[in-house]
Amino acid sequence: MEGESRNHQMNCCSTCELTEEHLGKLFRMIHNGLHRLHNKRMECHNLTSPQAEILIFLMHVPGQQATQKQIEQYMKLTNPTVTGLLNRLEEKKYVKRTVNPKDKRSHIVVLTDESRKILSAMWEEIHTLDQKLTEGMTQEERRQLFGYLKIVLHNIS
Numbered sequence: 755m756e757g758e759s760r761n762h763q764m765n766c767c768s769t770c771e772l773t774e775e776h777l778g779k780l781f782r783m784i785h786n787g788l789h790r791l792h793n794k795r796m797e798c799h800n801l802t803s804p805q806a807e808i809l810i811f812l813m814h815v816p817g818q819q820a821t822q823k824q825i826e827q828y829m830k831l832t833n834p835t836v837t838g839l840l841n842r843l844e845e846k847k848y849v850k851r852t853v854n855p856k857d858k859r860s861h862i863v864v865l866t867d868e869s870r871k872i873l874s875a876m877w878e879e880i881h882t883l884d885q886k887l888t889e890g891m892t893q894e895e896r897r898q899l900f901g902y903l904k905i906v907l908h909n910i911s
Contacts, residue, residue: 781906788887795879799872804829805843806876808836812849812865813873819864821854843869 772780792803799806811828812818820828826836840863843849848869854860865873888896 788883791883791886792880795883796876799876800846801848801876804831804839805848806880808839808843808863809848809865809869809873809876810880812863812869813877817864819862822851822861822863825863848872 789803792806796803796806801809807829808825811825812820815824822833822836822840825840826833829836831839840849840851844851846868847866849863850866851861851863854862888899891899
């Protein structure tokens with residue numbers, strides 16, 4: 755009986771067994787699944803999901819450059835974590851860091867020509883993944899989901 759109980763607990767991760775009481779677990783499962791899929795799609799560019807997110811962020815900011823502090827705030831990550839991500843991106847020749855002329859204690863992070871070569875393909879991969887997330891939903895359902903998720907994010911920020 756004890757073995758059956760343990761097997762049941764291990765197999766209880768099916769989405770149809772989740773109830774409204776498992777909202778946090780559902781978000782965690784979605785996060786983990788999304789992270790796994792995103793990493794898989796970025797493998798061909800030799801990137802991890804967070805590294806790709808930094809490149810996409812830089813692609814959309816004016817001048818395609820930002821301070822490390824701006825990246826930390828956008829990613830909601832600590833300085834050491836972002837430093838590690840930027841070190842790896844710099845090793846891959848996807849970003850370049852220079853001393854900020856306005857504040858010698860900070861760095862400006864810019865995209866390189868190497869990263870610009872892959873950004874279009876990366877953006878397509880991300881767009882395809884975003885579409886997969888809401889497959890089977892109507893446009894109205896997508897709009898509502900987005901609105902609800904923004905509220906959830908606001909509630910935990």
